[in-house]
Amino acid sequence: QKMEVESFVSRTLELLQEERKAEIEETRAWQQNLSLKNLQQKGVCLLKLQIGSQRTGMHGRLLVAFEPRKSIGPPVLPSNSFGPGDIVGLFESEGCSQPSQLCSGVVTHVTQVSITVAFDDTQDGVSLESDGLYNIMKLANDVTYKRLTRALNSLNVYRNGPAAHLISVLFGYTDPGALSHQSNGLDDSQKEAVSFALSQKDVAIIHGPPGTGKTTTVVEVILQAVKQGQKVLCCAPSNVAVDNLVERLAKCKAKVLRLGHPARLLESVQKHSLDAVIAQSDNSNIIADVRKDMDKVLSQMKKAYDKGQRSSLRREIGELRKELKSREQMAITQILKKATVILATNTGATDDGPLKYLPSEHFDLVVIDECAQALESSCWIALLKGHKCILAGDYKQLPPTIKSQNAAAKGLSVSLMERLIQKYGDSVVRMLTTQYRMNSAIMQWASEQMYQGKLTAHPSVEKHLLRDLAGVADLEETSTPLLLIDTAGCGLNEMEDTDEQSKGNQGEVDIVALHVKALAEAGVQAKDIAVIAPYNLQVDLLRQKLSNEHPDLEIRSVDGFQGREKEAVLLSLVRSNRKGEVGFLAEDRRLNVAVTRARRQLMVVCDSQTVRNHDFLKSLIDYMSKHGEVRTAFEYLEDLVPENYSRNHKDEPANVKESSSKPKVKKQQSKTEQSKEKNVSKNKGERDCQAAASDTHELSSKTASDFHKTKAADQTESQMIKEEIRQQLLVFLGDENKKELLFPASLSSHERLLVHQLSEELGLSHVSRGVAKQRHITVSKQVPGPAEPAETPFKEPAESTKPEIRTNEEVLEKEPDRHPPKPALDFKSLHLERMRREQEKQTNLKDSKLKDMASQRKTKSKDKEH
Numbered sequence: 001q002k003m004e005v006e007s008f009v010s011r012t013l014e015l016l017q018e019e020r021k022a023e024i025e026e027t028r029a030w031q032q033n034l035s036l037k038n039l040q041q042k043g044v045c046l047l048k049l050q051i052g053s054q055r056t057g058m059h060g061r062l063l064v065a066f067e068p069r070k071s072i073g074p075p076v077l078p079s080n081s082f083g084p085g086d087i088v089g090l091f092e093s094e095g096c097s098q099p100s101q102l103c104s105g106v107v108t109h110v111t112q113v114s115i116t117v118a119f120d121d122t123q124d125g126v127s128l129e130s131d132g133l134y135n136i137m138k139l140a141n142d143v144t145y146k147r148l149t150r151a152l153n154s155l156n157v158y159r160n161g162p163a164a165h166l167i168s169v170l171f172g173y174t175d176p177g178a179l180s181h182q183s184n185g186l187d188d189s190q191k192e193a194v195s196f197a198l199s200q201k202d203v204a205i206i207h208g209p210p211g212t213g214k215t216t217t218v219v220e221v222i223l224q225a226v227k228q229g230q231k232v233l234c235c236a237p238s239n240v241a242v243d244n245l246v247e248r249l250a251k252c253k254a255k256v257l258r259l260g261h262p263a264r265l266l267e268s269v270q271k272h273s274l275d276a277v278i279a280q281s282d283n284s285n286i287i288a289d290v291r292k293d294m295d296k297v298l299s300q301m302k303k304a305y306d307k308g309q310r311s312s313l314r315r316e317i318g319e320l321r322k323e324l325k326s327r328e329q330m331a332i333t334q335i336l337k338k339a340t341v342i343l344a345t346n347t348g349a350t351d352d353g354p355l356k357y358l359p360s361e362h363f364d365l366v367v368i369d370e371c372a373q374a375l376e377s378s379c380w381i382a383l384l385k386g387h388k389c390i391l392a393g394d395y396k397q398l399p400p401t402i403k404s405q406n407a408a409a410k411g412l413s414v415s416l417m418e419r420l421i422q423k424y425g426d427s428v429v430r431m432l433t434t435q436y437r438m439n440s441a442i443m444q445w446a447s448e449q450m451y452q453g454k455l456t457a458h459p460s461v462e463k464h465l466l467r468d469l470a471g472v473a474d475l476e477e478t479s480t481p482l483l484l485i486d487t488a489g490c491g492l493n494e495m496e497d498t499d500e501q502s503k504g505n506q507g508e509v510d511i512v513a514l515h516v517k518a519l520a521e522a523g524v525q526a527k528d529i530a531v532i533a534p535y536n537l538q539v540d541l542l543r544q545k546l547s548n549e550h551p552d553l554e555i556r557s558v559d560g561f562q563g564r565e566k567e568a569v570l571l572s573l574v575r576s577n578r579k580g581e582v583g584f585l586a587e588d589r590r591l592n593v594a595v596t597r598a599r600r601q602l603m604v605v606c607d608s609q610t611v612r613n614h615d616f617l618k619s620l621i622d623y624m625s626k627h628g629e630v631r632t633a634f635e636y637l638e639d640l641v642p643e644n645y646s647r648n649h650k651d652e653p654a655n656v657k658e659s660s661s662k663p664k665v666k667k668q669q670s671k672t673e674q675s676k677e678k679n680v681s682k683n684k685g686e687r688d689c690q691a692a693a694s695d696t697h698e699l700s701s702k703t704a705s706d707f708h709k710t711k712a713a714d715q716t717e718s719q720m721i722k723e724e725i726r727q728q729l730l731v732f733l734g735d736e737n738k739k740e741l742l743f744p745a746s747l748s749s750h751e752r753l754l755v756h757q758l759s760e761e762l763g764l765s766h767v768s769r770g771v772a773k774q775r776h777i778t779v780s781k782q783v784p785g786p787a788e789p790a791e792t793p794f795k796e797p798a799e800s801t802k803p804e805i806r807t808n809e810e811v812l813e814k815e816p817d818r819h820p821p822k823p824a825l826d827f828k829s830l831h832l833e834r835m836r837r838e839q840e841k842q843t844n845l846k847d848s849k850l851k852d853m854a855s856q857r858k859t860k861s862k863d864k865e866h
Contacts, residue, residue, distance in 0.1 A: 004171045009156045012377050015404075015412040016148055022404035023140045036135065043081035044138040048093050051130050052114055056294050061118040063108065064128065066136060082110050084239070084264035087141045088117060093133035102128075104139060108261050118261075144378075147350045151381040162361050162387040169202040170383070170420065176428050177201030187458075190217045193430040197221045197390045198228075205371075205417060205429045206392040209451050210596035211437025211461075211565065218369050218392045219248045222341055226254055230364035232341045235349050235382045237374035237400065241563065242343050243269045245369060249341055257339035259355070260348045274332065274354060283331035290324045333357040346378035349385070360385070368416075369393065373562070375400050376416040391417050396450040397593050398562055434458050437565050439465065439481040442595065442602050445623040449616070450592050466568060466600045472523040477515070482602055482628025484621065485511055487576060488609040490633040490640045494576045502537035503583070508572040509541045511605045511636045515570055516546060516553065526552040530566035532594050534558050534585055538574045558594045569598035573617075576607035588616045595620065605633075639768065642753055722754050729762055729779065743777040752777055 030039060039045035049066035057063040068077055082088070086107040091100050105117040115136065128134075158167060168174045177200070186194065190213055197204040198221060206221075208214025222232050222245075234249075236242045239260065246269040249256045258265060258272045265273055278284060294317060301313045332354050336342065342355075346368070349355060366386035368379055372393035383389055395418040402408040421429055433454050435443060440457040447455035466478035492507025512531055519529060531546065531553060533539050542555045554566070571594050575582050585591065595602060604624060611617040624630070634640055732741040743755050752768065755777050759766035765780045 004173070005167065006156060008171065009152045011410075012412070013149060013152055015407040015410055016145065016152075016375075016377060018407040018410075019402055019404045019412060020140070020142075020145050022407070026403060027138075027140050031137075039137070040078055040080075043079060046077060046080060046082070046115065046136045048133045049115070049136060050133055051128055054128070054298075056291050056298070057108075057118060061120060062298075063116055063118050064105075065109075065114045065116045066134060067114045069133070076112055077110075077115065080110075082107050082115055082136075082138065084108055084110065084261060085141075087139045087143060089137045089139050090117070090119075091135040091137060093135055102134075106143075106261075108264070144347050147347045147352075147381060148375065148377040150350070150352075151384065152377050154384055155380050158384060161384065162363070163384045164387075166202050166383065166387050166389060170389075170416070172423055174202075176203050176424065186217065186220060187213070187434045189431070189433040190220070193217050193432060194220050194224065196430045198224055200388070200390075200428070202388050203420065203428055204390045205420060206390065207421075207429050207431040208392060208394055209396065209432065209435065209455055210394070210446070210593075211435035211443075212432035212455070213434075213436060214392055214394070214432060215244060215248060215369070217432060218367060218390075219245065219252065221390055222249060222367060223252055223254060225365050226340045231362055232365045232367060233349060233363045233382055233385055234341055234343045234367040234369070235346045235379075236369040237346050237378065238370065239264050239345060240266075241370045242345055242348075246272055246343050249343075255338065255340045257335065257342050259342065259344035259353060274335065277335050278328070278331050281331050281335065283327055287324065287327050287331065290320055290327060294320045294324070329357060337362075344382075346374050346381055349382040355385070364388065365390065367392070370563070371417040372397065372415045373400055374415060375412065376414070376419065379416045391420070393417050395421065396589060398559060398587075398589050401559065436461055437599050438596065439463065439598075439600055441481040441627055442598050444627070445620060446592055446596050449619055450588075461599065464600050466519070466522070466524055468600070469524065469528070469567065475518075475522050477518045478522045478524065478601075480629045481600060482624050483515075483604070484608075484624040484628055484630045485515070485603065485605040485633060485636065486630060487511070487605065487607045487633040489642060490607075490637075491642065492576055492607065492633060492640070494574055503535040503574050504537040504541045505572065505574045505576060506541060507633065507637065507640075508574060508576075508605045509538070509545050511633055512542060512570050512572055513545050514636050515603055515605075516550065519568060520550065524568060526550040527554075528567035529553055529570065530561060530564070530568070530597060531555040531570045531572070532558055532561055532597065533572045533574060534590060534594070535574050538572055542572070558590050561597050562593050565597050565599055567599045568601040568603070569594070570603045571595070571605070573604065573606035573611055576610050580610050580613035582611055582614045582617060585611065585617060586614050591616060591620065642756070721751060722758070725751070725754050726758050729758055729764065732779065733762060733764070733781070739780060741779045743779070745776040747777070755779070 027044075030042065030044065034042070036045060036047055040047050046066070048069060050069055052065040052067040054062060054064045084107055087104060088107055089101045089104050091102060094100065103119060105119040107115060108118045109116040117136070155167070158164065165174065169176055193206045194217060197206060206214060206217055208217065222234060225232055234242075234245055236245065242258070242260070243266040246256055246258050247266070250269070250272055256272050257274060257277060258269055259274055262270055262273045262275045270276055278287070297313055297317050297320065301310060301317075304310045304313060336354060336358050342363075344353070344355075363386045366382050366389045368374065368382060368389065369392045371379065371391040372395040379391075393415075395415060399413045399415060402413050404412070431451070431454065433451075433456060435455050436458045437443075438446075438457060438461060440462045443455055443457050447453050465481060466472055467474040472478055487507060490507070492505060494503050494505045496503060516526075516529065516531070520526065529550075531542050533542060533555075534557065536557060539555055539557050546553055546555060573585060575585055602624075604620070606621070608621050612621055728741070732738055743752070747755070756766050756768070759777075759779050766777055767780075768777050
């Protein structure tokens with residue numbers, strides 16, 4: 001047994017050290033390479049703060065609130081990433097380098113206007129000037145690292161404590177055993193999980209996929225254990241997860257006690273915090289008196305200039321502090337012993353916290369919720385305190401965040417839950433299978449891909465849609481559980497923030513904004529909608545676009561949404577590039593989390609061409625194409641640059657596909673257009689405009705030969721029109737007196753597309769202006785500058801190779817940044833145009849002369865285009 005534990009400990013210590021190095025290295029690189037101003041923009045530094053107030057807090061710590069200077073504008077802190085528990089360095093306002101650090105402390109509270117830091121009693125020597133200016137910088141957090149290291153070292157030398165048998169089970173020397181038990185009042189899979197958890201002798205795992213009531217089940221297990229007279233230590237990796245359990249247990253009248261700094265806790269659970277309970281206890285008055293004395297002496301110290309006087313005051317503070325500690329210790333011990341369930345974060349269950357006052361055999365059961373999101377080493381802090389553990393979570397969702405990719409690859413990211421499931425399989429696990437969150441259409445993909453198809457939607461949610469919410473209109477936008485908006489072939493390329501290596505996509509931002517607007521107009525409340533993107537840059541762009549207008553709209557990264565749910569989830573996948581790179585979207589669990597936040601509607605906007613290069617992403621796109629509504633970005637944004645690029649996918653030689661992406665443009669058309677459409681064979685309708693616009697989508701067809709015949713006829717006609725346009729452009733090029741050539745608004749959208757492409761080929765500038773029937777193109781010879789201010793910044797990735805365009809079997813050279821940001825292609829009219837030409841062919845118009853065809857096409861298209 002010793003061997004296995006020792007090798008686990010030494011390997012994990014090594015990886016933790018590597019992770020710690022990566023964290024320190026990142027901080028060091030920032031400090032060396034970035035100006036203070038840049039650090040403040042990154043959110044890791046706050047500059048030129050003044051002291052608002054100082055007081056003595058729990059355990060005699062000095063609490064100092066820092067605020068922005070009053071003199072300069074509104075006293076609001078710049079946007080930052082500081083949170084309770086962060087370790088920070090305090091510096092003179094001149095710098096943030098190591099030598100000028102005055103002291104370090106722990107953030108206890110952050111609001112928009114102030115940040116409160118607790119300084120330890122060991123730092124008496126620091127006297128802060130009330131009128132001085134200070135910088136605060138986030139430091140790599142060594143407290144957590146020290147606690148993890150200490151827990152691992154304790155595990156290594158652990159012999160005869162309460163967890164001895166548990167250790168041998170968790171490292172595989174002893175098989176898990178069973179007890180006997182009955183349970184009540186939940187669904188079948190939950191009942192089964194509760195009775196299984198209680199009947200296991202040493203370890204039980206509750207696997208709770210999204211929406212399956214995992215917390216409900218964990219709470220029931222704890223309540224049943226308490227009924228049996230057990231003392232329970234309950235932990236989770238995040239404060240939010242712990243607070244959630246405190247709230248639920250307190251409602252059921254359990255005697256709960258929450259450890260941790262009050263500033264880190266939700267308002268609703270503060271009354272259960274150790275500080276609050278002490279304040280209610282008999283000892284509280286004595287403790288308060290001692291604190292008052294300390295504050296008095298502290299203020300005397302500030303005024304004392306005489307060295308002797310200062311040192312005697314310092315001695316007095318030392319005495320008072322000792323008394324405060326012993327009083328607090330007595331109060332804490334009494335309170336801890338009375339509680340039946342003690343809750344803390346994994347690292348908060350440390351022995352250098354209040355738990356050191358309890359005897360080692362105190363706890364019967366250790367419960368770790370969200371175990372799959374915790375480093376295994378952090379679980380051992382709590383596990384060493386009990387002889388049985390129950391782990392709950394979902395290892396198919398995101399693992400803990402790890403900065404060192406090397407350490408993650410070597411196994412630091414494998415959670416205890418995952419490791420035990422690999423070791424023991426189903427014998428230690430019960431999975432919850434009824435979910436109470438998602439419409440079954442949203443659930444089904446996740447169920448098949450991640451949960452062996454075992455999930456079922458409870459009847460109360462199975463068919464629920466946005467339109468069923470109070471005050472929401474029954475529209476197309478609110479009646480579909482799955483909506484895919486595909487930007488393939490629309491030129492909405494991702495942009496890169498070189499500083500951050502983060503990714504953004506302005507076109508997707510605009511599409512999300514239009515869908516948010518549509519939902520808001522239909523009566524869906526902003527607080528019921530989540531906008532999720534995998535990249536921070538995209539989150540920022542989305543916030544800039546949407547937050548002012550919809551302050552209640554939550555816009556976050558996928559990682560920030562784990563454990564949450566919303567009625568509608570709008571997911572922007574961002575990646576759109578010619579190389580088909582998907583970056584860290586390739587983490588399957590991240591996509592699983594994003595999709596399963598949605599209750600009634602999931603809207604995904606992405607470039608299917610790019611994301612299909614990854615199998616798991618492809619499975620989502622294929623599933624949504626088959627079971628949901630598919631639209632194309634051309635339906636949302638007026639002025640898109642069509643982007644035709646040939647691909648050399650080995651597995652898709654003809655770019656033909658079995659009917660996966662059929663944009664349901666039909667619903668967007670008027671009744672007259674729909675009746676016209678009925679005359680066209682159904683397959684032609686589905687083989688819609690995306691082919692003409694770009695060959696980007698592989699097409700569906702009755703048979704390959706049918707497909708090629710239609711395509712050939714199409715191309716003959718297209719070639720003729722194309723030749724005519726080419727001739728006009730060549731004549732214009734040859735005429736030195738002509739600076740501009742105006743193509744009329746009567747062109748069909750297909751003809752406009754050809755004008756753009758041929759102008760590009762011939763090196764002419766081409767700008768599309770006007771909307772709908774007034775849309776016309778101006779071609780000119782001068783070097784193209786920015787034509788009109790584009791509505792949105794539009795960057796194309798800089799690439800050394802020029803992208804290819806394939807238009808009707810002809811590949812044209814195209815320079816990516818040659819065209820103005822937004823020339824035009826009206827997708828809908830192109831679709832109608834294509835179908836109308838099919839009808840013309842059917843009525844034997846294909847032999848008539850080009851001019852005849854053009855004039856008929858123009859008269860017909862005039863009343864259709866809008």
